[in-house]
Amino acid sequence: MRIEIARSGGVGGLTRTWTVDVSSAEAEQRWLPLAEAEVPPVPGDERDRFTYRITIGYTEVHLPESRLEEPWRELIDRARAAAVPATPEDPPSSVEPGTAGTDAVRDPGAQA
């Protein structure tokens, strides 16, 4: 099962998207319950911080960077690490394409 992570905001307002493939069991037992337990973020005084949108199947969770606790950080690190190709000379996927400023979802399609 593919989990998608989109990071928006930041002073540049650039959206970057990463994906990570996990087993259905891991998605259902580990990540879905966490996502469903999250409460909507309360607006604070922070400006230009990142917001993460994590999509697991039909479930979507929005997490401000300031509330990003360890299990989510692990998932994001895995997604970002997965975006780095095995061969460094592979230019199209050396960095996952972001979609600057739109909601459009870009599938990296890097899985051979």
Add this chain to the structure above:
Amino acid sequence: MPRIHCSIVPPYLLDRIAGLGDPQLALASRAARHALVELDPVLQNRAEALSAPVRRGGAVVGTLHRRIHDAGTREELPGTLLREEGATATGDLAADEAYEGLGATYALLSEEYGRSSVDGMGKALHATVHYGMNYDNAFWDGEQMVFGDGDGEIFTRFTASLTVISHELTHGFTQYSTNLEYQGQSGALNESLSDVFGVLVEQRLLGEPAETASWLVGKGIFTDQVEGEALRSLKAPGTAFDDDVLGKDPQPATMADYVETSSDNGGVHINSGIPNHAFYLAATALGGPAWEGAGRIWYDAVVSGSVLTDCDFRTFAGTTHDAAVQRFGAGSREAGAVAGAWTRVGVPV
């Protein structure tokens, strides 16, 4: 300091009192004296507009006080103190850039507009550099500025551009003045004010008139692997970068291209292109130092008390026009330039 002082004694008067006899504040106190002579009603209203924010601590009014910390690649604030006000350069590039950038931003507010720091009450300016590992961002956390070193592939250190530093500090100014809600049009105005005063800090430091300024935000923070000049352009929104990885600069210049989106708090960093471009058009129509003409008008509008937290583009446009009329007169070229600029971006006043 008891909060009552905030609404009774105009900040510029406090500025003046605090600045007397301090050679470091000669310019600031001169500007404050000027404001005092004018007894400007717009400035007096500011005190009321500022009554909402609650002040903490006992910052000395009218004194520039900077503290730059080092997070040492951890994501913990504030980190260890690197440089305090008056201390010599540390040799740490990011720390010294942050120190200078905060000083230049303070100088614009104090010397041009008679405001004592971001809150009008001499708030100390704190920043943290070397935040996080390969951290691709700079932000305002509600109390202080935070700068990452970048990942080295897309971004270099975020202090490399003065406009990024002044952009972040202006978020502090906005928090203590209009406190524009960070969502939709009011959020885009919040972003735009950071870009506008951000570029004005740089233009003033370099002595650049509107005609020859770059009008770029974040020039110099991309690595040379990125196809792009900067994060944003007030002169030509949508043209700052066009890159394989980052995509194309998504900013619109006019209402015709307003972007409806749920990401980025409703596109606050996208639709800010519209008020940004209106400011550019007003400033270039007037010509000369933008911080004196259009910048003064935008500042007056911000502190007028008419910009509420949910202010939209149309209301803000009307407020800038009112500010131009109040300061320069109905039928003045300033009022005409402001009205013309907003009309051209599709927000008629």
